[in-house]
Each structure stands twice: as structure tokens, then as C-alpha cells.
Amino acid sequence: MSQVSLTHEVVSRCLSLIPLIREHQGMTLDELSRLSRLPKEQIADELGQVLLMCGVPPYFPHDYISFSLNGDRVQIHFADHFRRPVSLNPLEALALKLACESLTPPGKPVPRAVATLLRKVEGAMSTEQRRQFKNLARRFAVRETEDLPGGITGRVALAVAERRRLLLDYVAAGRSQSREREVDPYGLLCREGHWYLVALDLSREKVIQFRLDRVRRIQVQDDRFEIPDGFRLDDYARAPTIPEGEDRARASVRFHGPSARWVRETATPGTVEEEGDGRTVIWCPVIGTDEGLARFVLGFGGDAEVLAPESLRDRVQDALRGAHAAHG
Template sequence: MPAERTTERLKRILVLVPWVIANPDATVEEVCERFGITREELVSDVDVLMMCGLPPFGPGDLIEAFIEEDHVQIGMADYLAKPPRLTRAEAIALLVMGRAVAALPGLEEAASLRSALGKLAGAVSPGEADRAAELADSVAVELGATGDDLLAELRHAVDEHMRLRIDYYSSGRDEMTTRDVDPLLLCASLGYWYLIALDHRSGEERTFRVDRIRGASPAGVSFDPPAGFDPSRYIEGPFFTPSPRDLTVTLELDPAAAWIREVVPFENEKELPGGRYRIELRTPHFAWLVRLLLSAGEAASVVEPPELQEAVRGAAARALARYDR
């Protein structure tokens, strides 16, 4: 049985606490039946609650949670007695951004999102709802340079399990390839649309940035999605997952290159004196990283591997040679 996700457990605990407070005589069996959990899971949730509270987290600031005579008891948690509610500012911010996102082309969930926004608008005053609508008109959300027709074709292939033949430009390798793919998921992340697909060229599950797909056409073959494919891995977890074949890279960044930490997914980070950072990341190839490091100039340096150091020096020398012509 797969391990329970932290987000799922947190959602349950946030609902469990006000329910138990409202039902102080509930037995362990009743709580377990209500929330569809085992006794062991309930005991674990209670253990977690005992370590939760408000700053400064002294003995009088922590939640009282325990099981006594087969009854669940929770105290010192009045601030959780009712489900959390949005402030007016939070509600308006959600309305503004939600309406901007709902206007995205190709968004499959647009109708559901608009329905939710309508309910949210009903929870604020008419004046606040109108103000949110005005602000939303001045906010634009763009996900790469992707045409509606391409998005529609990709979504149709995902829904109908139809294999596609795509022409794809790889920025990392600076090459164009044609490959057959089985589209599994179309989703947005980090400002771009991505297609998750089984790539028949490599025989592996790959992530394709949609704005780099130069063409797509039906391959005339249907497919059955892999039994082990889990869309939530991309929707709820880290979007990019390293491969065992990836190369490990260590960089040192001066304050002027700290922006790299915001655009590159890294695994480890260490803060150094003077506002500098050392980060460790993994990548299948160096080409994209060489271009990134050249743009950062002397503010970013390669600690290892030596092959990347040589690649950066070689690229810098070629750039200077072209400049001197």
C-alpha cells in the first residue's frame, strides 16, 4: 500500500480537530469510522497534534491531544474549533488570480474554476467582487507561446489515448528530432505547458515543453496507458524528477547570481559567508547549463565536475573569438 501523502494527512487533521472538539465524547472507533482511518493512523495523528501549537511553542501554547479510556480528547485548540476562513484580502486575491488563470487558452478545468470563483464572489461584498473583476482585467497569465490548436490536439490525444508523431526542439541539445509518443498528461508548471508522454525513441517516460513542439500529427495507433503511471506525481509532487543517469553538478553563486536558485531545480543548498550559496543539482546534459552560467558571468562558478568547467571555458572562449572578429 503506498505511503500516505503529507498533504492528504494535513487536510484530514485540519478537519479532524474541529470535529473532535465539537464531539468531545467521540470514541476511537467513531473517529476512525468518520474519517476512514485505522486506529494506528489516528494514534499517529494524535501524536503529531501534541507537537503543534502557536509561537513561542511553550507548554501552554501546544495543543492538548490524547486518547483516554478509548475516547479522543483535544484541547487548547480553540483557533481550530472552526474550519479556517479566508480574509477579505485573501478572497479578493484569489478572485483576481483565479479569473486570470480561467482565461488561459486550453485550460480543461476552466468551467470548474469559474464555478468555484462564482461561489467565492458570493462570499464577498458586491463592491469587492467588482473591484476584483477590474483588477483581473489588468492581470495576464501566459504559459509559453503555445497555440490553441496544438493544445487542443494534444489534449485530444491524451483523452483518447492516441499516439502522436511530434517534431520537437531540444533546447539542451540544440537539435530537432521527430519521435512517436504516447501522450499521458497535459499540465502547466513554472509558466509553461508540458506534455508527459511515453517516448518511443528512448523507451522512457519523458517531459516535453509544449512551446517547443513544432508540429504534431496522429500516428494512427491507439495505446493503453501504463498501469503504473501516476498523474499526481506531476500535479502534487516535484515536477522534474532526476534520472539515475543524470550528472551531478555543484555551483557556487555570488549574490549577483542568486537568481539562479529561483530558476533551477536543485537538490541541496548551503549558505556561505558574504551572501553566497553553494547548490547541488542534477542534469542529463550540460548544454543548457553552460548557457545559463555564461549569462551569469563571474558571479557563478562551477565547483564540479571538471567536464562542465571545461565546457564553460570553451564556450566563453568561442564567444570572445566571435566578438573579436
């Protein structure tokens, strides 16, 4: 068994294999390799080392998920604490439901494994909790994003999964002519109803976010690539989205109290300045209109103070006045 580098990508990949193996206990490594599109030697090495870490205190043998190979057949054995049903309160169950629905590709039904999971969560609730959950679920919905003409979103998602290079015919914001871009697609993000491709632009040797509704045509190449070990899609999901060619004016927001610490720990490096007395100033890009940034600031209530630009201050103040008028 070769030593495995336990990166975020490797751990996530192994955890995603657990339900597949659990549903098909005793499947062969060849079958698992075909379904997961991974070499069987890689599967055996990674699962054998990653699952050694999947346990809870006090870390006795029965507190871990274990992986075994009987000849060429794969089995997963859950730790004892998995034998008890998961019990979520109605708000936790609603958050899980909305998160699962938001990850479903455009135009596709909720995957069977996700539907089964949600049924089990609901089944573990008491009668009163189930009633509250259903009442909450009727009041919230994930806005479905439609696929783009030519099935661009689906084809890009497949290229991301298979790590295949793409040629994009892309129109940057503020331009009328498209340009061909050769990219290595690292991942997809959906924000405020728009899909963004996070990809390495080979001509600029830089990771850039491309808004998919500005892609006119794509061509999936045969060339394959490897994602760098240090890349984390979460970093781009957390940071403000700056699509290629967008306006890059900046806003300045001061945070106080508990929110200041959260900002210091999660903001993109180089965008934060500590002022002392627990106060923190962050510089954020203003992309197009400042409506999205205003909603972000309002979410922190009295812990956030807009310093610039004036237009953002006005928008936040207008929103506060409207809320006060509506609710007294």
C-alpha cells in the first residue's frame, strides 16, 4: 500500500464512496472502479488510509468506520454510533433538505440516494417535529436554475467530473465580441441564480471565474488535467464572485463585535485590516450593482458599518428604512 496524501479532495472522494459501497456490499474492486471512474489500486490505497481517521471519541476500534477487502470484494462496516437513527430538529432538517436540493444539477430530479436520506431523516422525527418540518418546508423553496442553450451547464459539469480540458467561446462583461479561452475546469458554483465555472485560464496561468450564461459555445477536449493539491472550491464559494471582465470597484465595510472575528477568519487574504479594539475593516469588490453586497452587509445587523462607497451606504439605509416602515 502506497502512502496517500490526505488532501481535502482525497478525503471528500473517499467519503462520497461510502454510500455507494454500503448500498452494494461485497461488490468487487473492478465494479467499484467502473462506477467511480477511479483506478482500483487508488481506491484501495485511499479508502484503507482515509477511513482510519473516521471515528469519534474515545476512539476505540468500534468507534470507527472500517473498510475491508475479502479477496477482491469490498465491504464497509459502520461504527456503533451509526446504528442509532439521526435525529434532527425541524430547522436542521429543513437546512439539509434545501442544501441537497440546491446541489441537484439543472433540470435533473433529486438523486435517489438524497431522496432516501431525506425520508430517513423525516422518519426519525416525532409526530410533532414532522408536522413542524412539513409546515416549514412548504414555506421555502430552492429556485431552480435552468440549463443554458446547448446543454452548456451539463456539459461543463461532466468536464469538471472527468477533468477534461475545455475550449470556451466567451463574452466578457462590457464586451461585444467573444474570445476563445482554453481552460482546465476545476469546479462549478451557483450564486444568486447564476452558474460560475472556476477554471484555470491556460493563457493567463490564473484561476478565474467565468459566468456560464456568457459562454456561447464549448468544446470538450480529450486532454486531461490534475487539480493542484492546494486548490479548494470552498475558498471561491466564500469569497465574492469576480467573473472575468467584471467591474472591480471596491467597497469598505467595518465590522464590530463577534462578526469582526468571523470576517478575519474567513475573508480572502489581503482584503482585511485590523483597527484595534476588536474592529475589522474588509474591502469587497462591487460587481455590477451593489445589491448583493448590501444584502451581505444587512445580514450582520448592527455589527457592520459601510464606510464606502456612498451608493452602498444609501442602499443599506434605504433597506433599513423600508424594513422599519413595514414592521414598525
